[in-house]
Amino acid sequence: MNGTTSSTIAQQPQAAAPAARTTKLTPPPPAVSPPAPPNPTPSTSANKSAVPSTATVNGNHPNSQKSKKKSDVPLDPAVMYESLKNRIAALEEEEVLEEEEERRFTEEALKSVKGLEENAIHAKYIELFAELKKLERDHAREKQKLVKDKDTAKGQLTKANQTKAKMENLARELQKDNKRLREDSKRLAQCVEEAQDEILQMKNDMAKRMDRAKMQDIKYREMPDIVVKVVCRYRAELFFKISRKTKFSRLFNAWTDRMAGTIGKKADGKLSAGPRGTLNGSAKTDAASTHTANSSSSMSMQFIFSHNGRTLYPDQTPEEQGVEDNDEILAVELMDLTEGPGLDEWDELAEPRRQVLKKNWTDDPAEARRSLEEIFDGVVRERLKEVLRQYELRERHFECVIRSKELEVLLSRARAAEQKQLADGERARGNKVDEENRRLRKELEEAQNGQEMLINKLISCCKEMSELC
Secondary structure, eight states: HHHHHHHHHHHHHHHHHHHHHHOOOOOOOOOOOOOSSSSSSSSOOOHHHHHHHHHTTBBBOOHHHHHHHHOOOOOOOHHHHHHHHHHHHHHHHHHHHHHHHHHHHOOOHHHHHHHHHHHHHHHHHOOOHHHHHHHHHHHHHHHHHHHHHHHHHHHHHHHHHHHHHHHHHHHHHHHHHHHHHHHHHHHHHHHHHHHHHHHHHHHHHHHHHHHHHHHHHHHHHOOOEEEEEEEETSOOEEEEEEETOOHHHHHHHHHHHHHHHHHHHHHHHHTTTTTTTTTOHHHHHHHHHHHHHHHHHTTOOEEEEEEEEOOOOOTTHHHHHHHTTOOOOEEEEEEOOOTHHHHHHHHHHHHHOOOOOOOOSSSOOOOOOOHHHHHHHHHHHHHHHHHHHHHHHHHHHHHHHHHHHHHHHHHHHHHHHHHHHHHHHHHHHHHHHHHHHHHHHHHHHHHHHHHHHHHHHHHHHHHHHHHOO
16 A cells, blocks of 8 residues: 555645646745846745746747847946846746745645545555556557667668668779770870871871972973883893883893793704713704703793882883883793603603613724723713713702792882872871771761850840840
8 A cells, every 4th residue: 555655645746736726826035136037026835937038049039039029238247247147047046936936835735635545546546557558558559669660770770881881882984984984084185195196197208208209200390211120030130121111021022032042052062062072872862952941941931020028010110010121120030840741751750761681792892991981981971970960950950949948039019009098098098998987976066066156146145135025
């Protein structure tokens, strides 16, 4: 019952408070006289003294606010400080009075509870217990609501963290994009500078070429004919005087005819230089066969001509290929060992025929000795001829190998020069396309700028017309 009595005692002042508040109590005089309020009607009760406290704003009376609204006269800081100090003292005194009134109310409530019966106490206990259960249910409901609010707050916090992470990732991506854009802009600026340098270089090259072309034109007018040196490493060196407009076919034909003539002369000299004019029937037939072979080979003689590593063709001219006076043209003989009438001769040389010995017995030992010496000399002579033929074959084979290597080198140089010309042409074409694109972009930008200026002028004219109207 101690718990029930304490609860009833605590609740009885609440019931007795309205009755006690009806009696008006006069507060004791304050130790320090409060400042005179602007309202002349002083408050005598606690309820009346509480009313001005609720109506005050920042320690100022509402009448002072009305006066401020009427006249915006600045207040003196000293006066304001004094008024605030007096107001604080008055509020402290009001709190003291309220505490004394509550203590008096509790004493009166305790006096009134002492005379109650146990039935009223039980009824009050039941009422308070029901109210306690109700409060517990409300507390549980509020606790569930608090848990839900907590979960909602956690979800919102998680979403906020996710949003923060997304924003950070987006910021990093934007920084990467900005860095890439800066690098791209630098690279584009560098490319533009390189393109400008290439354009300047091309302009300088074009100017140099124009000057060179003018000088060549003047030189061609002054010296229409040139002297060209045609060199064959294993044959001869000849000088030809030709015009710049003449095709190389004439020069090539003259060189081929001259080389064929020299080969014929050498063959005739070899025939006339034999010992005693004629050796025997076999020697004559060999000389005739070599003469016919040389004449046939001279008719099928072919050369490859080159100038400064570039192959010259019959339908070209010295002016087109840039051949100047006293330039050297290299001539290389092209020999076809797979076809032609000389194959039989090579087969005969590859497989020499040995002389058939005739049996001629004699009884004279001196004659027999002389015949043996003649036979031995003939065999030795044939063997020496065979050795010389093999040596000549090896020399010719070596010359053919060297000529084939030279032809390969010339062909590789010609291909390299052709590839270089193609690359230069492609580069020039690409530069022309880039220059055309830049020109078109510049024209497009100028057109857009002109259009914007025209639109701005039209807008300004419309504004002026509207202002005039």
